[in-house]
Amino acid sequence: MKFITISGPPSSGKTSVILKVIESYKLQNQRCGVVKFDCLLTEDDKLYETKGIPVKKGLSGGLCPDHYFVSNVEACVEWGIELGLDLLISESAGLCNRCSPHIRGVTAVCVIDNLSGVNTPKKIGPMLKFADIVVITKGDIVSQAEREVFASRVKVVNPRAVIMHVNGITGQGAFELATVLNDTEDIDTLKGKQLRFSMPAALCSYCLGETRIGDAYQMGNVKKMDF
Amino acid sequence: MKDFLSLSIANLLNEYIFVYDFLDSYDLKLKDDELSKSFREFFDSLDEDKLEEKGLSIDLLKEQFVNFMNAMTADADTIEELESITIVGGVNKYGEPENVELTIRKGEVICIVGPTGSGKSRLLADIEWLAQKDTPTRRQILINGKVPDKKRRFSIDHKMVAQLSQNMNFVMDLTVEEFVRMHAESRLIENADEKVSAIIDEANKLAGEQFQANTPVTSLSGGQSRALMIADTAILSRSPIILIDEIENAGIDRKKALELLVKEEKIVLMATHDPILALMGDRRLVIKNGGISKIIEVSEEERQHLPYLQALDEKLVSLRNQIRNGEILNE
Numbered sequence A: 001m002k003f004i005t006i007s008g009p010p011s012s013g014k015t016s017v018i019l020k021v022i023e024s025y026k027l028q029n030q031r032c033g034v035v036k037f038d039c040l041l042t043e044d045d046k047l048y049e050t051k052g053i054p055v056k057k058g059l060s061g062g063l064c065p066d067h068y069f070v071s072n073v074e075a076c077v078e079w080g081i082e083l084g085l086d087l088l089i090s091e092s093a094g095l096c097n098r099c100s101p102h103i104r105g106v107t108a109v110c111v112i113d114n115l116s117g118v119n120t121p122k123k124i125g126p127m128l129k130f131a132d133i134v135v136i137t138k139g140d141i142v143s144q145a146e147r148e149v150f151a152s153r154v155k156v157v158n159p160r161a162v163i164m165h166v167n168g169i170t171g172q173g174a175f176e177l178a179t180v181l182n183d184t185e186d187i188d189t190l191k192g193k194q195l196r197f198s199m200p201a202a203l204c205s206y207c208l209g210e211t212r213i214g215d216a217y218q219m220g221n222v223k224k225m226d227f
Numbered sequence B: 001m002k003d004f005l006s007l008s009i010a011n012l013l014n015e016y017i018f019v020y021d022f023l024d025s026y027d028l029k030l031k032d033d034e035l036s037k038s039f040r041e042f043f044d045s046l047d048e049d050k051l052e053e054k055g056l057s058i059d060l061l062k063e064q065f066v067n068f069m070n071a072m073t074a075d076a077d078t079i080e081e082l083e084s085i086t087i088v089g090g091v092n093k094y095g096e097p098e099n100v101e102l103t104i105r106k107g108e109v110i111c112i113v114g115p116t117g118s119g120k121s122r123l124l125a126d127i128e129w130l131a132q133k134d135t136p137t138r139r140q141i142l143i144n145g146k147v148p149d150k151k152r153r154f155s156i157d158h159k160m161v162a163q164l165s166q167n168m169n170f171v172m173d174l175t176v177e178e179f180v181r182m183h184a185e186s187r188l189i190e191n192a193d194e195k196v197s198a199i200i201d202e203a204n205k206l207a208g209e210q211f212q213a214n215t216p217v218t219s220l221s222g223g224q225s226r227a228l229m230i231a232d233t234a235i236l237s238r239s240p241i242i243l244i245d246e247i248e249n250a251g252i253d254r255k256k257a258l259e260l261l262v263k264e265e266k267i268v269l270m271a272t273h274d275p276i277l278a279l280m281g282d283r284r285l286v287i288k289n290g291g292i293s294k295i296i297e298v299s300e301e302e303r304q305h306l307p308y309l310q311a312l313d314e315k316l317v318s319l320r321n322q323i324r325n326g327e328i329l330n331e
């Protein structure tokens, strides 16, 4: 199974982009699923369900959603493999700009939108700096000049990333994104893989700088999802 | 490849203005007496505990810095200028071959016509993505007659297509001059001042009503915004192809707009069914069932209809203005 992490500020267009990418995969008879991580509440799971996409949701409550993510992502991957998916996508709303859900060896996508302002790329931090692919949305509601300025600001923050423009409503660019994502390697487990960036002090072992994934490494305040 | 960690900071800042962006995005501040150091010495002097709070370490910073410098300096010059694009036909929605090989050169204006759902947007997307028989249409796009360098697909500095869309909103709260200057600066060009005044001049030639350099972009009228965007895209955008989704009639001289884009050696692609624009173009591509079904060269004979159409158009505009001004229509 292929596994991809997609993160980005709230309402940047993650779900819209994922839905369009999955439409593209469906045409090639690929089975896709999504796990959605958020803090308090999300309606995204219903959106995915109505499109017939298998979905799991995890709400972190008081914890940083990225911490919660890393404590649960391994089980998510097991779930995806059990369902026989070809592609599993995790969607997480990077609420704290300090953390990032990106894992070494797993394709990492950051979704940001043109409306967020030209200084936002600098503020986003590891979620953007450590992404392999940066998807810029909502190009339809700004001018060509603003699109170009915004993309160049993204580039100076993460010059190694592939920067792509996708329209979350019309799907323009989604086929191309799907083509790029298709280069991702298959994985059987996340055990032993590492985060690209350590998470800040809070309450669990990952707060203390742990980057390895797997039950053996989880201590302290660890919350688990229901499967 | 240069050893960016060993060179003096002052030299690097001089040569590569984007080094400031790296410092900014990692929230690093340089003191004056540190400018003569190398970045290796500077990073080594940082407090490892403070960096850890931000999830960083000295080694990670060094690694990121080298990656950053290599990526920022790798690009640009290695990709060749575009003179022409060639669309090598694929198949339509029924799998029938398109049988076309069409070359479009700088300065040409092409209209793309066809019913809704026929595949106009897909053709434009194939061009933007430099399709290599890897899209549903199996088309292939050549640049200067050759298979393009793979790097071009992902280079934001060599983006193929700039798009002038129907709704022209500005989200930034800047004056016209500040706005255009910011665009110029993001391109790291040298004669920014010159470009900025050229753009404002040209935009004012296209717009019905004049605006000033210090007018806030958010208070421009629809026609003025459109004029500013067309002039800005013509003069500042690096993309060789300009895609126009219907230029509305609203307060802008469409003929002059096309002339400006052509003068700046752009390839102009218009998805339009407006007969005036269609006749101003050089060729029309007719799209049917997902394929290019016909290429029409606009003939002198066809162009003879232009004065008549323009007169009709002017008539309509004047009637519209009478309505707008609260008048009663009178011939």
Ligand SMILES: Nc1nc2c(ncn2[C@@H]2O[C@H](COP(=O)(O)OP(=O)(O)OP(=O)(O)O)[C@@H](O)[C@H]2O)c(=O)[nH]1
Pocket: A008, A009, A010, A011, A012, A013, A014, A015, A016, A017, A044, A093, A137, A138, A139, A140, A141, A166, A167, A168, A169
């Ligand atoms: N105009 C425009 N709107 C878009 C685009 N992409 C997404 N949107 C709109 O932006 C809003 C937020 O999109 P979502 O896809 O729900 O964003 P998200 O990142 O998944 O949001 P959360 O999961 O709540 O953080 C929706 O109203 C979308 O319709 C785009 O390219 N253009």
Ligand SMILES: Nc1ncnc2c1ncn2[C@@H]1O[C@H](COP(=O)(O)OP(=O)(O)OP(=O)(O)O)[C@@H](O)[C@H]1O
Pocket: B091, B092, B093, B094, B114, B115, B116, B117, B118, B119, B120, B121, B122, B123, B136, B137, B289, B290, B291
């Ligand atoms: N040659 C082709 N083979 C397979 N699918 C195609 C082909 N050409 C176009 N399509 C698909 O047909 C659909 C409609 O095409 P497209 O959106 O480009 O139409 P359009 O002409 O832009 O329509 P509109 O005028 O409504 O904007 C798209 O899903 C597109 O991917």
Ligand SMILES: [Mg+2]
Pocket: A014, A015, A016, A044, A091
């Ligand atoms: Mg969402």
Ligand SMILES: [Mg+2]
Pocket: B120, B121, B122
């Ligand atoms: Mg279309």
Ligand SMILES: [Zn+2]
Pocket: A064, A065, A066, A067, A096, A097, A098, A099
């Ligand atoms: Zn966090």
Ligand SMILES: [Zn+2]
Pocket: A067, A068, A199, A202, A203, A204, A205, A206, A207, A208
């Ligand atoms: Zn934690």
